[in-house]
Amino acid sequence: xxxxxxxxxxxxxxxxxxxxxxxxxxxxxxxxxxxxxxxxxxxxxxxxxxxxxxxxxxxxxxxxxxxxxxxxxxxxxxxxxxxxxxxxxxxxxxxxxxxxxxxxxxxxxxxxxxxxxx
Amino acid sequence: xxxxxxxxxxxxxxxxxxxxxxxxxxxxxxxxxxxxxxxxxxxxxxxxxxxxxxxxxxxxxxxxxxxxxxxxxxxxxxxxxxxxxxxxxxxxxxxxxxxxxxxxxxxxxxxxxxxxxx
DNA sequence: ACGCTCCATCGAAGAATGTCTATATTGACG
DNA sequence: CGTCAATATAGACATTCTTCGATGGAGCGT
Numbered sequence: 293x294x295x296x297x298x299x300x301x302x303x304x305x306x307x308x309x310x311x312x313x314x315x316x317x318x319x320x321x322x323x324x325x326x327x328x329x330x331x332x333x334x335x336x337x338x339x340x341x342x343x344x345x346x347x348x349x350x351x352x353x354x355x356x357x358x359x360x361x362x363x364x365x366x367x368x369x370x371x372x373x374x375x376x377x378x379x380x381x382x383x384x385x386x387x388x389x390x391x392x393x394x395x396x397x398x399x400x401x402x403x404x405x406x407x408x409x410x
Numbered sequence: 411x412x413x414x415x416x417x418x419x420x421x422x423x424x425x426x427x428x429x430x431x432x433x434x435x436x437x438x439x440x441x442x443x444x445x446x447x448x449x450x451x452x453x454x455x456x457x458x459x460x461x462x463x464x465x466x467x468x469x470x471x472x473x474x475x476x477x478x479x480x481x482x483x484x485x486x487x488x489x490x491x492x493x494x495x496x497x498x499x500x501x502x503x504x505x506x507x508x509x510x511x512x513x514x515x516x517x518x519x520x521x522x523x524x525x526x527x528x
Numbered sequence: 529a530c531g532c533t534c535c536a537t538c539g540a541a542g543a544a545t546g547t548c549t550a551t552a553t554t555g556a557c558g
Numbered sequence: 559c560g561t562c563a564a565t566a567t568a569g570a571c572a573t574t575c576t577t578c579g580a581t582g583g584a585g586c587g588t
Contacts, residue, residue: 318461334449343436404522
C-alpha cells in the first residue's frame with residue numbers, strides 16, 4: 293500500500309476516458325481471501341451440502357446423510373466437505389464412527405459482510 | 411423432482427446416524443443457479459474489478475481504467491468483464507470508442523438474499 | 529479515405545477443479 | 559485380536575478455467 297504514494301500520478305494528458313477514484317480499492321491480497329470464500333460457494337454440490345446440513349434439526353449432518361441425496365461417491369462428498377470446512381462454513385465433530393458436520397453459526401450471514409469490503 | 415415421492419424411504423433399520431430433515435432443501439436446479447452467482451465472485455481478479463468499478467465516481471469504469479492496476483492483458487480483462495456481466499453484476503454502455511462498465515445497483519447486496527434461499 | 533485507438537472474439541497452452549476407484553485409517557463389536 | 563462399518567486420503571482422468579497472442583470490428587482524427 294505505501295507504494296501507491298510514490299507514483300507520480302499527476303498525468304494531465306490522459307484525461308480522455310479515465311476517471312479518478314472516489315475511494316480506496318481492495319488490495320490484491322484481500323481480494324484473494326474474498327475470492328477463496330466465494331469459490332467455496334461456487335459449486336452446486338457444495339451449495340446443496342450447505343442446504344442439507346442447514347435443513348437438519350441441529351444444523352448438523354453426517355456423511356451418510358449427504359451421500360444419498362447427492363448421488364455422489366463417498367470420497368467426493370468428503371472432498372467437498374473439506375473445502376467447506378477450510379472456508380469456515382462447517383465444523384466437524386466425530387462421534388463414534390460417524391463424522392458430523394455442522395454449520396458454523398453466522399458464517400453464511402457474514403458473507404454479506406465480506407462484500408462490504410469490496 | 412416428482413421422482414422423490416416414488417421412493418419407498420420407509421427404512422426403519424438405518425436409524426443409527428441419519429437424522430430427519432426439519433425443512434426443505436434447495437433443488438439441484440436452484441443450487442446450480444446459486445453456484446453460478448458465487449462462481450463469478452470466486453476469482454480474485456473479478457473481485458478486484460468490482461472493487462475498482464465501485465470505487466469510481468459514478469461506479470463506472472472503462473477497460474483502460476482496469477487494465478493498468480490489474481496488470482493483465484486486455485483480452486483477459488474483457489473476459490472477466492463478460493463473466494461479471496453474465497452474472498448480473500455489471501452493465502456495459504459504449505460511448506464513442508470506450509466501453510464503460512457500471513455496477514448494477516443492488517446486485518452485490520442481493521447476494522445476501524441469495525444465501526437466504528439456501 | 530486512411531490510419532489509429534479501444535475493445536471483443538478466437539484459438540491455444542497451462543493450471544486448477546470435480547469426479548472416480550483403490551487404499552488407508554479409525555473406532556465399534558464380537 | 560480380528561472383522562466390519564464409516565471416513566479420509568492418494569492417485570488418475572476428464573473437464574473447466576485463466577491467461578495469453580493474434581485477429582477483427584467500430585469509431586474518431588488528420
